[in-house]
Amino acid sequence: MRQLASLKTALTGNYAVAYAVKMAKPHVIAAYPITPQTTIVEKLSEFVAKGELRASFVNVESEFSALATVYGASMAGARAFTATSSHGLFYMYEMLWWAAGSRAPIVMAVVTRTVGPPWNIHDEHNDILAIRDSGWAVAMASSVQEAFDLTVQAFRLAEKAYIPVAVGLDGFVLSHTVETLELPPQELVDEFLPPRSPNAPMPLRPGLPLTFGNIPSDDRIHAEHLKRIYWAHQEAKKAIKEIDAEYGKLLGRSYGGLVERRWLEDAKYAVVCMGAWCGDAEAAVESLRREGVPVGLMRLRFIRPFPDEEVAELEAAEKVVVFDRDITPAGGVLGREVASVLGRDKVVDVVAGIAGVDFKASDFKAAFRKALEAEKGVVLI
Amino acid sequence: MGLELIPISRPAPGSGGLTGTWRTLKPLVDLAKCIDCGICWLYCPEAVIDWEKGKKISIDYAYCKGCGICAHECPVKAIEMAPEET
Numbered sequence: 270m271r272q273l274a275s276l277k278t279a280l281t282g283n284y285a286v287a288y289a290v291k292m293a294k295p296h297v298i299a300a301y302p303i304t305p306q307t308t309i310v311e312k313l314s315e316f317v318a319k320g321e322l323r324a325s326f327v328n329v330e331s332e333f334s335a336l337a338t339v340y341g342a343s344m345a346g347a348r349a350f351t352a353t354s355s356h357g358l359f360y361m362y363e364m365l366w367w368a369a370g371s372r373a374p375i376v377m378a379v380v381t382r383t384v385g386p387p388w389n390i391h392d393e394h395n396d397i398l399a400i401r402d403s404g405w406a407v408a409m410a411s412s413v414q415e416a417f418d419l420t421v422q423a424f425r426l427a428e429k430a431y432i433p434v435a436v437g438l439d440g441f442v443l444s445h446t447v448e449t450l451e452l453p454p455q456e457l458v459d460e461f462l463p464p465r466s467p468n469a470p471m472p473l474r475p476g477l478p479l480t481f482g483n484i485p486s487d488d489r490i491h492a493e494h495l496k497r498i499y500w501a502h503q504e505a506k507k508a509i510k511e512i513d514a515e516y517g518k519l520l521g522r523s524y525g526g527l528v529e530r531r532w533l534e535d536a537k538y539a540v541v542c543m544g545a546w547c548g549d550a551e552a553a554v555e556s557l558r559r560e561g562v563p564v565g566l567m568r569l570r571f572i573r574p575f576p577d578e579e580v581a582e583l584e585a586a587e588k589v590v591v592f593d594r595d596i597t598p599a600g601g602v603l604g605r606e607v608a609s610v611l612g613r614d615k616v617v618d619v620v621a622g623i624a625g626v627d628f629k630a631s632d633f634k635a636a637f638r639k640a641l642e643a644e645k646g647v648v649l650i
Numbered sequence: 651m652g653l654e655l656i657p658i659s660r661p662a663p664g665s666g667g668l669t670g671t672w673r674t675l676k677p678l679v680d681l682a683k684c685i686d687c688g689i690c691w692l693y694c695p696e697a698v699i700d701w702e703k704g705k706k707i708s709i710d711y712a713y714c715k716g717c718g719i720c721a722h723e724c725p726v727k728a729i730e731m732a733p734e735e736t
């Protein structure tokens with residue numbers, strides 16, 4: 270076996286993403302600064318300026334242009350990356366649909382942040398959840414290490430499934446918090462992530478005029494195209510698991526595919542959550558278990574494609590408590606998605622930690638007990 | 651694989667149908683006035699003006715939509731927009 274040493278170091282979540290992107294060797298990066306995303310592209314522009322990364326770094330005047338730039342680059346065959354947060358993500362909204370509808374294999378980091386009004390830069394998941402129907406794959410990391418791993422995996426997934434991938438990480442909680450992580454040797458990342466094919470989704474090159482996106486001669490062509498995106502997401506579920514397993518074999522860490530499971534085998538109750546606060550949820554679940562409560566945890570790593578099959582495993586549980594760090598007029602997004610698999614009677618949706626309000630392991634414990642009392646519906650903390 | 655991922659179009663003349671039937675104003679060129687500059691050829695958004703230096707221009711009325719850009723851009727006013735006969 271080859272001996273290639275990983276580098277154990279400590280980085281913020283944003284720098285971990287920047288290092289992952291650097292090791293993925295993209296051709297084009299374009300982004301517009303917005304807190305708390307900015308330090309990702311700041312670091313990347315530094316890599317480019319120092320000659321450590323041979324990529325075109327395109328400074329743009331808006332997030333709309335940032336995504337339009339990487340979209341064009343991606344359709345021309347380039348590996349392309351952008352990053353944003355909150356209002357910046359919403360400024361991209363129209364282009365998000367064009368990118369996904371064009372099957373452009375872009376990777377984008379979304380550093381989650383509240384949406385105004387009022388102005389608030391703290392953590393919440395409403396921004397990334399709002400793109401869940403656009404055709405992007407949407408993932409959330411739970412640690413700085415996973416932010417790195419997920420970003421590298423995202424390029425493989427995007428370029429295999431021809432689905433753009435949004436890698437979410439919690440604003441400040443991960444983006445600006447230093448944690449230890451292992452950076453793999455470049456050789457192993459190269460092996461895991463070979464150069465992308467420039468011929469798909471379309472072989473765009475001088476002398477071969479082609480168009481995509483013009484008015485279809487028959488609306489049924491458009492309808493078929495939309496159905497293929499649905500099927501691509503269904504197939505991507507398998508790809509996510511395979512890529513995660515292969516990453517584990519080659520680079521030493523895997524997470525279980527679309528979800529990560531803890532103590533679910535004998536669980537009478539299940540907690541479902543996503544993102545950085547799952548660490549606190551896990552501490553709470555562990556503490557409850559020590560007190561004799563048979564509870565397990567399912568952490569959603571992907572919400573698009575949605576892990577329907579994995580969530581269905583929770584049928585065996587008596588009650589499923591979903592924690593949403595987001596709120597909509599209809600309740601929490603994850604609560605509704607999980608209830609769409611398990612039914613409304615089994616699911617209690619706890620909406621907490623919104624607007625960046627701190628939510629600790631002890632808060633999880635208290636909310637869990639409150640949820641069991643509520644039996645179903647939405648509990649607003 | 652690539653061509654199956656997304657529906658791709660290749661350019662073909664008249665793929666949008668006989669767009670010349672949409673015209674209400676018709677560009678008429680006075681070749682005696684035309685100075686053979688090629689500006690109309692450059693500006694026509696439908697690429698229906700043929701131009702070869704020395705031979706002046708001709709317009710393919712099967713696809714000319716009658717937008718009038720050529721008439722507007724012509725530096726010597728050699729193109730006149732005349733109402734289309736119905």
Ligand code: SF4
Binds near residue numbers: 693698713719720721
């Ligand atoms: S009227 Fe418009 S479409 Fe017709 S030849 Fe002139 S510029 Fe082209």
Ligand code: SF4
Binds near residue numbers: 723724729
């Ligand atoms: S722009 Fe006018 S002068 Fe120039 S080629 Fe066209 S018709 Fe002739």
